[in-house]
Amino acid sequence: MTDRLLMRLEDRILIAHRNLEGCNVTFVSQVNKSRTPSSRIGESSIVVSQTYKASTKSQELSIRVTADVLSKASMKIGDFVDVLYDKDSDRWMLSRMVGGLKITGKEDAPTGLVRYTLKEGHARLTEERDSLPKRKFSLDDAMETNDGEIIFKLLNEGDEDGKES
Secondary structure, eight states: OEEEEEEEETTEEEEEEEEETTEEEEEEOSGGGSOOTTOSSTTSSEEEEEEEETTTTEEEEEEEEEHHHHHHTTOOTTOEEEEEEETTTTEEEEEEOTTSEEOBSOTTOSEEEEEEEOOTTOOOSOSOGGGOSEEEEEOGGGOEEETTEEEEOEEETTOOSOOBO
């Protein structure tokens, strides 16, 4: 093999050019087009999902947060938080509190999870059960972290141009 040229992004090979037996060959990464194996949330720091659980005929909201964002907010897996939503600014907040919803996951996991059953009056990603599951990603440029607080906005699933929900 000669003429090795690799294009890399964050330790992942995107394209590898090779000259094999006199032929130029270009290998294109398949992993790059897939969800990364170390993370359930891909490129965003926070992913919020609303799902329907047929066994209990209820809806759940799941908020998955990277360990890095938790750390920036001086939070960790095992802490308890409240989930708050401001309709006017369309912002969400996770705020550490005693006896709230537990951030679950393994201690060394790349993400933590807050999940709860939606009740009347809870903020939702959609009111339409037929559109579930629904998933939105954080707009990381608009995220704020303080001691015990994470404030974030969400994008619609598939939006990559920064349009807010």
